[in-house]
Amino acid sequence: MKYLIWLVIAVAVVVWFQRAKKSMTAGAASAPDREGAGRNPFARRRNENKQQAEAMVQCAHCGIHFPASESVSSAAGAVFCSEEHLRLASS
């Protein structure tokens, strides 16, 4: 039982060391980046936005730009911002 406790402590120390080493190397590698993204919350937010950025498409009827996931496309392949503009363009 005594050995089990020491084993748990040893594993905890090893895990802690590996985490510390990982965060240290990550910090060194991204040192110039950290200045922009780490300390500046706006820069970090911009990076997150870039990752979540979605393709923008233009409505064939009114010309507004909007995310592709919200688009309504006609049988001909034209993209519209709403069902109404699809109907207006096809009529």
Ligand SMILES: [Zn+2]
């Ligand atoms: Zn439209």
